[in-house]
Amino acid sequence: MADTYDLIVLGAGSGGLAMAFRAARHGARVALLDPGALGGTCVNVGCVPKKSLWFAAQIAHSLQLAGPYGFEGVAGRLDWEHFRQRRLAYIDGIKQRYEERLAAAGVQWLREAGRFVAADTVATESGAELRAPQIVIATGARPQRPPLPGFELGLVSDDMFALRELPRHVGIVGGGYIAVEFAGLLRALGSEVTLHVRERMLRTFDRELVDSLEEHMRTQGITLATGARISAARREGDAIVLDDDSCGERGPYDAVLWALGRVPNTERLDLDAAGVQCDVLGHVVTDPWQNTNVPGIAALGDVTGRLALTPVAVAAGRRLADRWFGGRNEARLDYDDVPSVVFSEPPLGAVGLTEAQARAKFGDSVRVYRSRFTPMQWALAGQHGQTLMKLVCVGDDERVAGVHVLGPGADEMLQGFAVAVKMGACKRDLDATVAIHPSSGEELVLMS
Numbered sequence: 120m121a122d123t124y125d126l127i128v129l130g131a132g133s134g135g136l137a138m139a140f141r142a143a144r145h146g147a148r149v150a151l152l153d154p155g156a157l158g159g160t161c162v163n164v165g166c167v168p169k170k171s172l173w174f175a176a177q178i179a180h181s182l183q184l185a186g187p188y189g190f191e192g193v194a195g196r197l198d199w200e201h202f203r204q205r206r207l208a209y210i211d212g213i214k215q216r217y218e219e220r221l222a223a224a225g226v227q228w229l230r231e232a233g234r235f236v237a238a239d240t241v242a243t244e245s246g247a248e249l250r251a252p253q254i255v256i257a258t259g260a261r262p263q264r265p266p267l268p269g270f271e272l273g274l275v276s277d278d279m280f281a282l283r284e285l286p287r288h289v290g291i292v293g294g295g296y297i298a299v300e301f302a303g304l305l306r307a308l309g310s311e312v313t314l315h316v317r318e319r320m321l322r323t324f325d326r327e328l329v330d331s332l333e334e335h336m337r338t339q340g341i342t343l344a345t346g347a348r349i350s351a352a353r354r355e356g357d358a359i360v361l362d363d364d365s366c367g368e369r370g371p372y373d374a375v376l377w378a379l380g381r382v383p384n385t386e387r388l389d390l391d392a393a394g395v396q397c398d399v400l401g402h403v404v405t406d407p408w409q410n411t412n413v414p415g416i417a418a419l420g421d422v423t424g425r426l427a428l429t430p431v432a433v434a435a436g437r438r439l440a441d442r443w444f445g446g447r448n449e450a451r452l453d454y455d456d457v458p459s460v461v462f463s464e465p466p467l468g469a470v471g472l473t474e475a476q477a478r479a480k481f482g483d484s485v486r487v488y489r490s491r492f493t494p495m496q497w498a499l500a501g502q503h504g505q506t507l508m509k510l511v512c513v514g515d516d517e518r519v520a521g522v523h524v525l526g527p528g529a530d531e532m533l534q535g536f537a538v539a540v541k542m543g544a545c546k547r548d549l550d551a552t553v554a555i556h557p558s559s560g561e562e563l564v565l566m567s
């Protein structure tokens with residue numbers, strides 16, 4: 120006899136946990152399955168350990184400013200293993216709190232993988248069967264491992280968080296979020312870094328800001344190998360060398376990080392047993408309501424191949440739970456104008472349309488405002504790097520369709536402007552807002 124629930128959630132990452140908690144709050148009997156650590160990618164091998172390292176990198180940058188400011192004897196390298204232990208303790212605390220909250224919410228948490236045996240039935244690895252009229256697939260994604268010769272000589276992002284020491288000379292392959300973030304933070308912490316990018320890095324971001332970020336990266340001493348065609352990795356003595364079809368070889372490196380995108384965790388779910396459709400890359404196909412093609416089965420988060428961001432998975436889960444169990448029939452996630460930040464050095468944040476996207480959509484009615492300046496904290500240390508901010512406005516009323524910020528504080532500055540964009544703010548609304556001085560953010564309400 121199968122155990123019956125109102126809801127089965129496959130995956131206890133950002134999306135699955137959010138769904139389970141919200142459904143339980145609405146009174147649903149929930150079973151949550153995950154063979155891995157609570158919190159999934161974000162907590163264990165994603166946002167949280169990455170941001171921890173980024174904070175350490177920020178301290179390294181501040182130490183560089185300390186001398187010119189007049190602090191004496193402030194220096195030092197990060198004790199990598201000491202910080203790894205602090206990070207793990209912090210992450211353990213998060214997981215402990217999740218466990219307590221699941222127990223308090225009455226969610227049945229099973230530390231096993233699930234797979235479909237029918238559209239309303241899931242089997243666990245230990246042979247138990249669970250049944251529910253509503254099932255959510257939130258099984259996330261994992262690093263892509265293409266069949267390149269010598270791929271196993273390198274690391275993927277998961278491995279970076281298990282390293283016991285800072286690699287001295289790192290070759291990173293890829294030009295997305297993960298490649299750019301690791302390039303910046305490893306360099307700040309003392310590694311020599313070469314970033315091998317096939318085409319342009321951060322293709323979804325505004326070109327002008329990415330160009331400016333590249334300048335910052337070069338100034339920091341990161342080698343940008345653009346147009347690279349890495350086809351293999353080889354060991355040469357203790358080092359790793361990369362074959363680059365565009366120029367011969369690259370390296371030698373102590374460590375190689377492959378950051379080539381992520382693939383969805385769907386192949387072990389036996390989706391055929393439920394009749395759930397996937398696309399050619401293995402993502403579960405969903406409609407705007409997170410529904411799959413099978414009634415009663417929904418999917419959310421990275422497994423769907425839509426915006427792969429933690430707050431997106433969380434918001435999708437909460438809205439779906441509100442619709443299924445909270446009587447809010449209209450609840451669904453609007454995927455437009457989702458803000459995001461690349462934790463590069465300096466950080467790059469964006470919400471809404473890039474200039475190119477706006478021009479393609481709205482033609483001549485686009486007006487762009489920009490501001491370039493050396494932030495005060497850098498200028499005081501005699502550094503000349505520049506912040507770049509850009510407002511992309513459209514139409515006669517100059518609705519703000521995009522806000523783009525590259526510079527210190529971009530990561531914290533953007534959230535409030537994302538609210539304004541979502542509410543349909545126009546340039547005149549920003550003009551009518553009194554600035555906070557002295558700050559970098561004030562530039563966004565002072566542009567002319």
Ligand SMILES: Cc1cc2nc3c(=O)[nH]c(=O)nc-3n(C[C@H](O)[C@H](O)[C@H](O)COP(=O)(O)OP(=O)(O)OC[C@H]3O[C@@H](n4cnc5c(N)ncnc54)[C@H](O)[C@@H]3O)c2cc1C
Pocket residue numbers: 129130131132133134135152153154155156158159160161162164165166167169170231232233234257258259260276297384387388419420421422426427428429430432462
């Ligand atoms: C290095 C890195 C840094 C990142 N930084 C950021 C950031 O700064 N900000 C941001 O917004 N996003 C960031 N992301 C992306 C973010 O981590 C993901 O978008 C988010 O974790 C997706 O959540 P999810 O619930 O869809 O999947 P996941 O968090 O991946 O959770 C899926 C869970 O499903 C489980 N599972 C798999 N198969 C089964 C099965 N058969 N049965 C049961 N359970 C199963 C897995 O064990 C896993 O725990 C980062 C990602 C990486 C890799």
Ligand SMILES: NC(=O)c1ccc[n+]([C@@H]2O[C@H](COP(=O)([O-])OP(=O)(O)OC[C@H]3O[C@@H](n4cnc5c(N)ncnc54)[C@H](O)[C@@H]3O)[C@@H](O)[C@H]2O)c1
Pocket residue numbers: 265292293294295296297298300316317318319320321349378379380381426427428459460461462
């Ligand atoms: N700060 C954040 O919010 C944050 C941080 C990290 C990850 N994420 C999320 O996780 C997702 C995955 O990150 P990611 O960096 O792995 O993927 P990505 O999709 O952002 O970038 C993948 C990169 O790999 C390149 N690539 C793919 N195959 C290649 C090959 N064979 N040779 C050379 N280059 C190749 C692509 O051109 C691209 O530049 C991101 O898209 C993002 O949604 C978010």
